[in-house]
Amino acid sequence: MNVSTLRPRSALLAVAGTALVLSLTACQSDGDTGSTSAPAATATVASSPVAAGATTGATAGEGTGASGTTGSAGSAHSAGSKGTAGGSTDTSAGASGTTGKQVTASAPVCTAGDVRVTAATQDGPPYTHLVLTAKNTSGHSCRLTGFPHIQFLESHKQDVPAVAKSKPASPVVLQAGAPAYALVKLSDGGADEDTEPVSAFSVMLEGDSTVIAVTAPGSEGVAVDPAKALTGYWTPELRNGADDF
Structure with missing residues (x-):
């Protein structure tokens, strides 16, 4: 190789x-x-x-x-x-x-000179309830507090008791010309009740000692049983339930 x-x-x-x-x-x-x-x-x-x-x-x-x-x-x-x-x-x-x-809340409290109070029967006979109307005639707003202090008879000087459940949740402020209402019970409407005829009665507003004379409705007035009489608080309108008594 x-x-x-x-x-x-x-x-x-x-x-x-x-x-x-x-x-x-x-x-x-x-x-x-x-x-x-x-x-x-x-x-x-x-x-x-x-x-x-x-x-x-x-x-x-x-x-x-x-x-x-x-x-x-x-x-x-x-x-x-x-x-x-x-x-x-x-x-x-x-x-x-x-x-x-x-x-x-700053509106003044209504006085007797601020409102006109009238009464009318509620429902038909027997007339067991009245509706009081307080209309503001003052031309300015005012507060209508509490309930009407009512005395029907000279023989019963105490005020008609108020029904607590009818008290409104907020203050009742009446604008000029506006009304407020209070339902008033006169009797149970029974034939055997101890009632007396009333043609006029006195109303005082809370916070004012002035007596307002109110004419009872009807030519013969109304029949009142002082033991059964009750009043509701002033409210802007009558309310079912709260004003049923």
């Missing part, structure tokens, strides 16, 4: 092997570089809230977009808390209502 012929062939094989190694190394480093660059780009996008928000606006149908929409709703709720502050405005409006109540 010729030695000189073997040497060049070995040298060629060595050179070819080196080239192959270099080629494989280059391919491997190219592949590593590509796999490293893709995750780096993804991480950058995910860490940018602005970009995420922009993506949400563009792709509302995607899962990320749904999450972003929830975030936007959260911002809306935050804005809503400012709206709650607007609720404070409603509260201040309520305060205005309170001021109105203060004005109402």
Whole structure:
């Protein structure tokens, strides 16, 4: 065998092997570089809230977009808390209502000179109840407090008792020309009752000692049983239930 012929062939094989190694190394480093660059780009996008928000606006149908929409709703709720502050405005409006109540409470108490009191029978015979009407004739507002203090007979000087359940929840304020009412029980309507005829009787308003003379309705007046007589409180209108006695 010729030695000189073997040497060049070995040298060629060595050179070819080196080239192959270099080629494989280059391919491997190219592949590593590509796999490293893709995750780096993804991480950058995910860490940018602005970009995420922009993506949400563009792709509302995607899962990320749904999450972003929830975030936007959260911002809306935050804005809503400012709206709650607007609720404070409603509260201040309520305060205005309170001021109105203060004005109402400051109206003077009605006196005998402020109202005209009349009486009418309620329902048909036997006439067991009267309706007193107090109409404000003063030309200004006034408060009609409590109940009418009624005395039917000279022989019974005590006032007719008042029925507590008829007391209204709020003060009765009469505007000029407005009426208030009080239901008054005269008797039970029985034939055997101890009644007396009354053609006129006296009424006093709470807070005023002036006696108002009221004419009883009917040509013969009304029959009153002092033991059964009752009166309701002054109210803006007669109410079923509270004024049934």
